[in-house]
Amino acid sequence: MSAHIEAKKNEIAETVLMPGDPLRAKWIAETFLDNVYCYSKIRGMLGYTGEFKGQRISIQGSGMGIPSAMIYYHELINDYDVKRIIRVGTAGSYQEDVKIRDIVLALSASTNSGINNAIFNDFNYAPTADFNLILKAALYAQENNILIKAGNILSSDLYYEEDPMAYKKWAKYGVLCAEMESAGLYTIAAKHNIEALTILTISDSMVTGEKCSFEERERTFKEMVQIALNICED
Template identity: 45%
Template sequence: MSNIPTPHNSAKQGDFAKTVLMPGDPLRAKYIAETYLEQPRQVTAVRNMLGYTGTYKGKEISVMGAGMGMPSIGIYSYELFHFYDVENIIRIGSAGALQDSLHLMDVVIGMGACTDSNYAYQYGLPGTFAPIADYGLLSRAVEIAKKQGTPVAVGNILSSDVFYNLCPDANDKWRSMGVLAVEMEAAALYMNAARAGKKALCMFTISDHIYRPEALSAADRQLGFSKMMEIALELA
């Protein structure tokens, strides 16, 4: 019996390209599809988690929202990898800066994803798994950024289950270990890709700074981030 459509995705077999860009916000997925893709068509809208497929410079690409948090991106990326034959997922999201060297609108690439989540429990591993990006995607993204003249910071990021953390020094501890920024999805995506034998990469635009009073508006987060999007589109 076919696994598709799923309770979370109404797309048919073949509706998704081999590479899917995944912003968290489904409205950002709509914006990317309508702004950058040629002949985009909507392939799913279950729970308003919008997904589209079109072409970019002649190459088929899909874009779909992932929602907030590891449980959400865990569901959507699992289904894309296992049921829709997707090979590459590139997360394009926002993150809060932890290091002084980062500023609003800077682009960060997550080489590794630290986490406070228990997502890896399901694998029954006899130790701690280190979620990392696919090196091929990462190295190509860095080269594309250089060609486009976009500086990028590459390193560890934190995927946290907690947005409003009651532990007052939690960020200080991650910052002291050189972690660049904090977000809420990458570790689950990297683990899903590893388990499925597929490829994943997470790129972020700094939307706020944890240690400085700097933050982008909701509209900027939804419609901005063009430099990161252009790297991802060329990478796909």
């Protein structure tokens, strides 16, 4: 056991898919995996291991925001020897051509978080995804006629901005959408030399005001999960 995950050492696979919502973790595990078992329920942050096409895969909730997610990233890597983490989450669009239910591959993750300032002081570190996972995801999407967008995203510490138009500055510089975890994932993955990628489904739009329902956020968005699962082969 680690401090926040009650799994035994061999109960977590080397590849872990990580939604923020633990109920989405449950849905993914029960919908896509065979021979599934739940290895952790601590703090309601559910974790599961099963098989997809004969390969062991784990699904672990991370909670919302970099501080919560970093706890699970750290323990998975350091206590359970995880080698590949793929975040599967939702995001809010910052661009007119990035629409509800579009899939985004996060090539890099800008952030307003102070996490990397604490590490690099006055320097700006650019957290980026693993190229091999990006390539696999793009090829799988192309071969299966799944439309994707790829580019820079924002990992924000703020879900509710003081200024509702603040997103426009990020949008002006090409940021596709906002979520809350990926800059932390890409930074810790680089430190420990593991593979990491974030695949997002657009659940709402700052541009149009459209929003998906809570049920859609929790139990749909199958294409992003299919991409993630099908790029996990070693």
